[in-house]
Amino acid sequence: MHDNLRAAPRLATLPKAPSGIEGLDEITEGGLPLGRPTLICGSAGCGKTLMGVEFLVRGALEYNEPGVLMAFEETSEELAANVASLGFDLPALQAQKLLRVDHVHVDRSEIEETGEYDLEGLFIRLGYAIDSINAKRVVLDTIESLFSGFSNQAVLRSEIRRLFRWLKDKGVTTIITAERGDGSLTRQGLEEYVSDCVILLDNRVIDQITTRRLRIVKYRGSTHGTNEYPYLISEEGISVLPVTSLRLEHRVSDHIVSTGIPALDEMFGRRGFYQGSSILLTGTAGTAKTTLAAAFAQEVCRHGGRCLYFAFEESPHQLIRNMLSVSIDLEPHVQDGRLIIEASRPTLNGLERHLVTIHKLVHDFKPTAVVIDPISNLISVGNVNEVRSMLTRLIDFLKVNNITALFTSLISGSLQMDTTEEGVSSLVDTWISVRDLEGVGERNRGLSILKSRGMAHSNQVREFVITDKGVELLDVVVGPTGIITGASRLVRQLQEQEQELAARQELARKDRELARRRRVLEATIANLRTEFESVEEEFRQLNTEEHDRKTGQVKNHRKATRSSSPSDAAGPADQQPNS
Amino acid sequence: MENQPVAATEDFKEDYWELRLYVAGQTAKSVAALANLRKYCEQHLLGRYRLEVIDLLVNPQLAEGDQILAIPTLVRKVPVPIRKIIGDLSNEERVLVGLDIRPAGSTTTR
Numbered sequence: 001m002h003d004n005l006r007a008a009p010r011l012a013t014l015p016k017a018p019s020g021i022e023g024l025d026e027i028t029e030g031g032l033p034l035g036r037p038t039l040i041c042g043s044a045g046c047g048k049t050l051m052g053v054e055f056l057v058r059g060a061l062e063y064n065e066p067g068v069l070m071a072f073e074e075t076s077e078e079l080a081a082n083v084a085s086l087g088f089d090l091p092a093l094q095a096q097k098l099l100r101v102d103h104v105h106v107d108r109s110e111i112e113e114t115g116e117y118d119l120e121g122l123f124i125r126l127g128y129a130i131d132s133i134n135a136k137r138v139v140l141d142t143i144e145s146l147f148s149g150f151s152n153q154a155v156l157r158s159e160i161r162r163l164f165r166w167l168k169d170k171g172v173t174t175i176i177t178a179e180r181g182d183g184s185l186t187r188q189g190l191e192e193y194v195s196d197c198v199i200l201l202d203n204r205v206i207d208q209i210t211t212r213r214l215r216i217v218k219y220r221g222s223t224h225g226t227n228e229y230p231y232l233i234s235e236e237g238i239s240v241l242p243v244t245s246l247r248l249e250h251r252v253s254d255h256i257v258s259t260g261i262p263a264l265d266e267m268f269g270r271r272g273f274y275q276g277s278s279i280l281l282t283g284t285a286g287t288a289k290t291t292l293a294a295a296f297a298q299e300v301c302r303h304g305g306r307c308l309y310f311a312f313e314e315s316p317h318q319l320i321r322n323m324l325s326v327s328i329d330l331e332p333h334v335q336d337g338r339l340i341i342e343a344s345r346p347t348l349n350g351l352e353r354h355l356v357t358i359h360k361l362v363h364d365f366k367p368t369a370v371v372i373d374p375i376s377n378l379i380s381v382g383n384v385n386e387v388r389s390m391l392t393r394l395i396d397f398l399k400v401n402n403i404t405a406l407f408t409s410l411i412s413g414s415l416q417m418d419t420t421e422e423g424v425s426s427l428v429d430t431w432i433s434v435r436d437l438e439g440v441g442e443r444n445r446g447l448s449i450l451k452s453r454g455m456a457h458s459n460q461v462r463e464f465v466i467t468d469k470g471v472e473l474l475d476v477v478v479g480p481t482g483i484i485t486g487a488s489r490l491v492r493q494l495q496e497q498e499q500e501l502a503a504r505q506e507l508a509r510k511d512r513e514l515a516r517r518r519r520v521l522e523a524t525i526a527n528l529r530t531e532f533e534s535v536e537e538e539f540r541q542l543n544t545e546e547h548d549r550k551t552g553q554v555k556n557h558r559k560a561t562r563s564s565s566p567s568d569a570a571g572p573a574d575q576q577p578n579s
Numbered sequence: 580m581e582n583q584p585v586a587a588t589e590d591f592k593e594d595y596w597e598l599r600l601y602v603a604g605q606t607a608k609s610v611a612a613l614a615n616l617r618k619y620c621e622q623h624l625l626g627r628y629r630l631e632v633i634d635l636l637v638n639p640q641l642a643e644g645d646q647i648l649a650i651p652t653l654v655r656k657v658p659v660p661i662r663k664i665i666g667d668l669s670n671e672e673r674v675l676v677g678l679d680i681r682p683a684g685s686t687t688t689r
Binding site for chain 1 (some may be wrong): 601603606608611612615635636639640642643646647648649650651652660661662663664665666667668669670673674676677
């Protein structure tokens with residue numbers, strides 16, 4: 001990141017010292033002004049000292065720049081104890097000559113003033129501390145303590161001005177902390193004018209939830225982010241959000257991950273979501289958003305992926321039990337470490353804390369998919385704008401890391417279909433809507449895809465049912481008044497069955513009719529044949545008689561012509577019946 | 580002094596001043612402070628004080644020990660408690676009050 005900024009071809013860029021504080025270097029576009037003083041001001045409990053200490057520690061560890069901490073309020077031991085919880089080992093750094101802590105004790109009761117004086121002693125001490133470890137960084141915490149120790153304001157003000165000048169000439173990058181004053185950035189109204197960069201820390205309680213914010217008030221000679229950025233004091237120091245790049249330049253994947261429901265896959269042109277895309281699942285109460293999300297989580301784990309599931313409504317055990325009832329068994333995946341269910345109430349933390357928790361878990365667990373169920377609950381922690389900006393950062397973060405993200409969101413029925421309360425619908429790549437299709441005294445669940453960037457998708461509203469075998473999408477049934485669901489669907493199916501039965505019966509009847517006709521035809525044919533046979537027989541009879549008659553005539557004729565030879569005549573007459 | 584050492588030291592412990600003046604080089608304020616201090620000491624603490632002048636330009640590491648910020652600073656190490664007087668010590672009355680020194684005239688009344 002820093003290398004990129006440094007490598008950018010720019011003319012006479014102001015040299016900057018990277019602070020090493022997560023996120024701060026992005027907002028300041030590279031870090032604090034190198035060799036110049038920076039003021040960090042804020043009210044009590046903002047983490048001014050911590051930011052200063054982290055600046056020194058990171059400088060020492062990551063950039064090999066030793067630092068001097070001049071503490072006006074806490075002793076070296078107190079400071080070391082206070083930051084030990086963040087993993088900063090000040091005594092070790094001091095032993096390595098990477099850090100020098102000089103506690104300056106100012107007690108008015110010990111000091112009598114008479115005549116003119118200056119603060120050369122402070123300069124000498126600081127100069128000695130810087131030279132002894134060749135320091136590049138200096139933190140003065142909190143310089144205004146001097147004002148309580150010395151009564152001559154005019155001298156102090158001119159000396160502090162001289163100190164800033166002197167620090168610049170020394171070429172050390174300095175952080176000065178200051179308490180915030182009424183109506184001005186600092187109590188003395190001095191430091192902010194002599195500093196080259198002013199960072200304002202703010203600790204705000206809105207609706208009983210504390211949010212810390214950081215703003216860069218001025219930065220001489222450099223552009224900088226001007227917004228208020230939330231920041232956190234986490235276990236690893238200060239983390240200023242955004243912790244990710246706000247530029248849209250992440251690489252994308254062409255890999256497809258299944259939704260976990262085969263029929264739903266079919267509704268997408270490429271049979272699933274793109275790996276690394278963000279999916280929003282919206283629906284009213286009880287529309288099985290969690291079930292769909294769990295199905296997705298299970299599918300990811302089944303294919304060797306790792307899934308991080310943030311449940312803001314149910315405990316892990318409750319989720320596992322409930323999902324088991326619809327044949328989504330998450331338990332084995334939890335046990336073999338592929339699935340982590342992180343359950344907490346949204347109100348447990350502020351939004352930024354949630355974001356950091358997510359970041360931290362993602363960083364440690366390296367999941368391929370993240371499910372957040374539901375994001376709408378986060379509304380209870382912050383207002384819409386805050387939630388939106390948090391989700392933007394979250395979506396960006398996950399996209400940059402090529403992690404598929406599925407968010408569920410509860411929408412109230414009164415809202416327009418195409419808006420979500422968080423207004424994140426424009427941020428996501430795929431938007432699936434589940435809703436109640438109410439009518440004829442019952443509710444049914446319908447699912448549709450509102451958008452899917454980068455692939456074709458079905459435009460149908462599919463009814464789906466949750467059975468003990470899982471989620472099933474039903475085929476679309478279109479009736480005269482639109483799609484038909486639930487009982488109407490059953491009625492329709494029954495009607496269709498009846499119609500089919502009737503058609504079959506009609507067919508059978510026609511078959512029988514045909515058979516009957518065939519039988520009639522065959523009977524008729526047989527009848528005709530019988531008639532024909534009797535005619536034929538009669539004809540044959542006649543024929544025979546005619547023949548016999550003719551034969552008789554011939555015989556008689558022969559008898560008449562050959563009376564002299566009776567033996568001849570007897571021969572043929574005997575043979576004839578046999579032939 | 581030698582004939583009653585025990586009593587003398589006990590008395591002197593009450594009345595002995597160990598002073599340290601921190602300066603930074605020969606600045607006008609430092610020179611003035613030193614000159615003023617010498618004058619008061621000779622006047623009120625003759626023989627009952629020890630004065631050490633520390634130049635922080637020469638020994639900067641010594642500044643931390645006595646929590647020196649302002650220059651010049653006069654530190655009364657003994658008698659305790661430690662008191663600090665900053666400035667060029669031009670106001671005699673304040674210096675004497677600060678060091679808890681009774682002016683020379685009043686010591687005899689005791």
